[in-house]
Amino acid sequence: MAKQYTWHKITDEELIREHEINVLEVSNKKICFTRYQGQVYAFAHKCPHAGGMMADGVIDASGNVVCPLHRYKFSVKNGYNCSGEGYYLKTYPTEQREDGMYIGLEKTGIFGW
Numbered sequence: 001m002a003k004q005y006t007w008h009k010i011t012d013e014e015l016i017r018e019h020e021i022n023v024l025e026v027s028n029k030k031i032c033f034t035r036y037q038g039q040v041y042a043f044a045h046k047c048p049h050a051g052g053m054m055a056d057g058v059i060d061a062s063g064n065v066v067c068p069l070h071r072y073k074f075s076v077k078n079g080y081n082c083s084g085e086g087y088y089l090k091t092y093p094t095e096q097r098e099d100g101m102y103i104g105l106e107k108t109g110i111f112g113w
């Protein structure tokens, strides 16, 4: 089944900087953002391996986020674990619209959990 998203406008878009990891709160959820080659990407705040804070990691030259704890690498584009440990970093779709940047959060239960 296709994923369904609710789209949220990012009000602090100017805080998302090239090659940095910036944490913003969207819908009471902390999400990491970066800009890589001009494009905005969004991904989970915590590492899928052992909960490392991705915001303390770095973006490498190939556009991967490197976790600060054990240095596993994940593509910011799709969460692919390119260092090969078999984990998957959650990523979120972003979309540039006329009135600004939006992020899509998956719709979950009917109560929005």
Ligand code: FES
Residues within 6 Å of the ligand: 047, 048, 049, 050, 051, 052, 067, 068, 069, 070, 071, 072
């Ligand atoms: S917690 Fe991120 S690589 Fe281990």
